[in-house]
Amino acid sequence: MIDLVQLRKEPDVVRAALGRRGVSPALVDELVTIDVEHRRLLQEAERLRAEIKSLSRQVGDARRAHDTQRAEELSAVSRELGEEEARAGADADAVADRLREIWLSLPNLPSPDAPDGVDEHDNVEVRRWWRGLEDGAGFPEFGPHQRVPHWDVGRELGILDLEAGAKLAGSMFPLFRGAGSRLIRALGAFALDRHADAYEEIRPPTFALTETMQSTGHLPKSVDDMYAIERDGLWAIPTAEVPLTSMHRGEILEESRLPVRMTALTPCFRREAGAAGRDTRGLLRVHEFDKVELFAYCTPDQAPAAHADILERAEGLLRELGLTYRLLDLCAGDLGTSSARTIDLEVYSPGVDRWLEVSSVSWFRDYQSRRANVRYRRADGTTALVHTVNGSALAWARIWAALVETYRQPDGSVELPAVLAPYLGGRTTITRPA
């Protein structure tokens, strides 16, 4: 949620900032109006409430003094005020509901650093990396043996069985097998080990309460993108960001503990409603995938460094895996609801000849912590909302695709990077089954 105090003080700044991402100024104005109205009604209800409390005390006094008549009189007055207060309270509640509805639905203010733009076409490419770049090598040339899409490679080598996945859960639920399954497991373990120096490893529940989903901003906005288990009031998490952001929900952290850094490997579920066709073949877009998330609660001062650290770690993994990738600075119009600034990492996958998003490293400022009510106590005793930052490092289904395409050999086998050897029982070659 955005800061209502800021909205009151500088409505023009808020209107302009949200305008950069396409929010109608009328909606902002409505929130301003409703906020004023809400406070007016609240004052009225509270004034009545204070009077009732005072009268009730006097009733008690009269009773103790055995002045029954006076007690009855005061009770009668208070009872009448009570009815008035109930009406005033109901009015205030109704306006509060509307206020909260708009407030929850408004996205975060984009950072002034985020580039202007309306959609993904306006994102700014920051840089590219490929193996050998530091030694002066040009953008890699990919041979014909690498121009085979991963769904074909996977079928040839018996490591990806999309038909079996579809049979079990429907399309876009991939099933990995044999060396392919082991590769997914290896990637998750590899990443967790790399982050263990600074990030506490967490294995959170895969399902979350509505309240938990609201804290990150996934609800109510993206309700159609989520899988719901209605009978139990649960949602399948779309990313470990959801549970990690709520780990300290409603708590006040000591400043000395910050930054609190955590990492988690979880399945991620996305309904991808409306997505179909060319963009969704194979592993390009799936309903369930494994991902390692990096997350930090920090002070506003620590946030830039925390954001940079997550970005560096995500890039570091890609470099270790030798994959070609680029960084995109998301424009204001393409930012996720809750984010103020996001850098996307896209890996180049030669078989499908596409850049695939494998990480999104975001700084949310206090937008999520205001929803989740996560604060910290400064040395001087005052409290303030923490900032949250997070990013994938990395989303494995698409990495899996990029790996088998990039490292496909002319003989059809796949020779994976040596850095994965410890996680693959030493076997980095995947060959066609006999």
Add this chain to the structure above:
RNA sequence: GGAGGGAUGCCAGAGCGGACGAAUGGAACGGUCUUGAAAACCGUCGUGGGCUUGCUCACCGUGGGUUCGAAUCCCACUCCCUCCGCCA
């Protein structure tokens, strides 16, 4: 799934219709004393909202209800503990 017990401040724990935002103890912080420390003693010690910055409102697991008045009574729900059942 069944039976019973519980949920109060940083922690422990009292309060079970009337000045209760809440006793008491511990922890923490500040001070006195001390060469220093400990002990002792004194003080501070929840969060948020509103507005006329001094007042006011809300919060005792959550949501309803009863009442002039609710931490306290009633209803529902959630979570925790004990026992039974089932089970990876």
